[in-house]
Amino acid sequence: MRFFASALILSLSLVSHPVGAQEPARPRDAPKDGPQDQAQPAKPSPPRASSLDELFERLGKAQSEREAKGIASLIERRLSRSGSDTADLLLSRAAEAFGKKDFPLSIELIDRVLALQPNWAEAWYKRATVFYQLDDPVGAMADLHRALKIEPRHFNAWTGLGHILMASDDKVRALQAYRKVLEINxxxxxxxxxxxxLRPQVDGQDL
Incomplete structure (x- = not known):
């Protein structure tokens, strides 16, 4: 996500005078010639990283699924950073435990994360995912709502909420959640x- 522009290096050539040629007179206060007195070109600034708001705006305007996936990946990376190295490390270890299906350990680690970073939407979303694997849809929904309260544009949280509502046969609210996903992505x-x-089952057949 970081891009750095390469610096431009310009060499300055000095023009020598022929042997015996007289150097033209110059004012007493004129500065001496020398490479250090030559104006140096300004180095280009590195491109500014897009803000999260700008990334979400680009996501909403994406013209293809491939383009949207690239932007969504950037957003997910941004959301996965808390600003705390300790919290980030704990969440990565929780993900490892999740991959090994050690769900209790994963929950324990995310609990520590949330004690450090209670306003980190991604941590609430990740704990909801673990709760769902533990067959605790109530706990999962509670954490998803917490994640969405912090970051209402968290499209993965909206998707997860839609899946849980569908599993509980709440098709009306599930459709609302899925529609929210498409508003964002x-x-x-x-x-x-x-x-x-799902739409015909909720809204009725189109005439």
Whole structure:
């Protein structure tokens, strides 16, 4: 995510006078010639990283699923950083425990993360994912709502909420959650497919 512009290095050539040639007179106060007195070109500034707001704006305007996936990946990376090295390390260890299906350890580690960073939406989202694996949809939904209260544009949290509501047969609210996903990320084809199948059951058949 960091891009650095290369500095431009310009060499200055000195023009020598022929042997015996007289150097033209110059004012008494004129500065002496020398490479150090020559104006140096300004180095270009590195490109500014897009803010999270700008990334979400670009995501909403993406013209293809491939473009949207690239932008969504940048957003996910940004959301996965808390600003605390300790919290980031603990969450990465929780992810490792999750991958090994050690869900109790994963929950314990995320609990520590949330004690350090209670306003980190990604940590609430990750704990919701673990709760869902532990067959605790109530705990998962509570954490998803916490994540969305902190970051209402967290499209993965909205997607997870839609899945849990569908599993509980709350199709009306599930459809609302899925539609919210597409407001944020209009190029999510899998969510589009779910909405197309679900919409007639909620809204009725189109005439």
């Amino acid at each position: 209009p190029q999510m084809d899998d969510v589009k497919t779910i909405i197309e199948r």
